[in-house]
Amino acid sequence: MQIHVVEQGQTLTTIARTYGTTVNDIVEANDLPNPNNLVIGQAMVIPIVGSFYFVRSGDTLSSIARRFGTTYQELARINRIPVDRPLNIGFRLYIPPQPKRAGEFNAYVEPRGTAVAPALESAARQAAPFLTYLAPFSFQALRDGSLKEPLLNNFPAIARANNNVLMMVITNQENDQFSDELGRILLNDMAVQDRFLNNIVTTARRLGFRDIHFDFEYLRPADREAYNNFLRRARDRFKQEGWLISTALAPKTSAAQKGKWxxxxxxxxxxxxxxxVVIMTYEWGYSGGPAQAVSPIGPVREVLEYALTEMPGSKIMMGQNLYGYDWTLPFVQGSIARAVSPQQAIQIAARNNVSIQYDTRAQAPFFRYTAEERNHEVWFEDARSIQAKFDLIKELNLRGMSYWKLGLAFPQNWLLITENFNVTKRAT
Structure with a gap:
């Protein structure tokens, strides 16, 4: 599979011809929102076996082979050229598919309101073949140890049909806000905690959950050890049922990091x-802050490299956003950016006739535009940015990736999962 970035003057026809594929295949693979109005800088996946590399200044057959984890002799053989042939700039070399490794993938799905939107259920169906876990968000713990259930509709059936482990996400939220007082009660009042664990077991048995996932946030620092002790009790209880246990963690870079989160x-x-664990490596750029990449790769790497000093990579899932934001400029404290999907971001760029740029330091696409006399800046995800994260997972030998959240279209992501990984299916 190839990642292609649109250049000035290119059309789908010329791009398809370059890679020996068809316009329809490219449109379908990317679910292109702008097939007749491509944006300069727009990244697309080209659905071919293997990929092509176009020789650049300074390249040699050996340097190209090293980049792709092969030998110059093998590249020469595949491309039917002499091993000592000089390479002209622009010469096209075929690169065979790279070996895949196993990986686990989770996606949260968050129904809102009084009914599950059909589009959200459809998004879960489309993503489930690429997932190890499906995680309806969330069961809210109550102060008496009972649980407020989320809307589930057909999510359990979707998980069963796709051999997904159904993940029971439990939060310390009250009125959609994380509550340290609720956390204090659950972690320190042992009578409430006993009822809480009993209710979790009863509910998970009834609904078919096989991973119990605690997303307890903004707890009191004083409850750190109480949370650890609770998890030990929960682990012992759930192991009797043959279930997994997992947690969501704030993106730390040191054990002594300060801050309530x-x-x-x-x-x-x-x-x-x-x-x-799922480490929430996103929201550097967030709706209430200034415009920047949501998950810049440098800070993401820093968090994950710290995590590896505390636990094995086989226990770490990188958190990844499936969305971006459209900020109004200049940023004013108290203003809220609009969430956009990668597909919506491309449509905005096409509609406003602006090019998409790529920040190589953050490994993220962005663009600026003006509408109704207001300046805007949009940061989002594309094939290049998600491939950079997949490369990091492989480099650091992590367990996999967890997505927040389904419902914002990013078709390139799912194609690139299958290009890079053999998705582990744990359900039986």
Whole structure:
């Protein structure tokens, strides 16, 4: 599979001809929102076996072979050229498919309101073949140890049909806000905690959940050890049922990191207790802050490299956003950026006739435009940015990736999963 970035003057016809494929195949693979109005800088996946590399200044057959993990002799053989042939700039070399490794993938799905939107259920159906886990968000713990269930509709059936482990996400949310007081009660009042664990087991048995996932956020720093002890009790209880246990963790870069989001999350101890963690490596660029990449690769790497000092990579799932934001400029504290899907971002760029740029440091696409006399800046995800994250997963030998959240279209992501990984299916 090839990632192609649109250049000035290119059309789908010329791009298809370059790679020996068809316009229809490219449109279908990318679910292109703008087939007749391509944007300069727009990244697309080209659905071919293997890929092509176009020789650049300074390249040699050996340097190209090293880049793609093969030998210059093999590249020469595949491309039917002498091993000592000089390479002209622009010469096209075929690169065979790279070996895949196993990987696990999770996606949260968050129904809102009083009914599950058909489009959200459709998004879950489309994503489920590429997932190990499907995670309806969320079961909200109550102060008496009972649970408020989310809308589930057909999510359990979708998980069963696609051999997904159904993940039971449990949060300490009240009125859609994380509550440290609710956390304090659940973690310290043992009578409430006993009822809480009993209710989890009863509910998980009834609905078919096989991973119990705690997303407890903004806990009191004083409850760090209480949370650890709770997880030990929960692990022992759930192992009797043959279930997995996992947690969501704030993106820390040191054990001593200050801040209410971070201090109660003990990476080392979670790594010892649970089967795996989801590290929330996103929201550097967030709706209430200034315009920037949502998950710039440098800070993401820093968090994951710290995590590897506390637990094995086999227990770490990288968190990844399936969305971007459209900020109004200049940024004013208290303003809220609009969430956009990668597909919507491309449509905005096409509609406003602006080119998409790519920040190589953040490994993220962005663009600026003006509408109704207001300046805007949009950061989002594309094939290049997600491939950079997949490369990082492989480099650091992590368990896989967890997506927040389904419902925002990003068809390139799912294609690139299959190009890079053999998705593990744990359900039986």
């Amino acid at each position: 971070y201090e109660a999350h003990d990476y080392r101890t979670h790594g010892e207790i649970v089967d795996f």
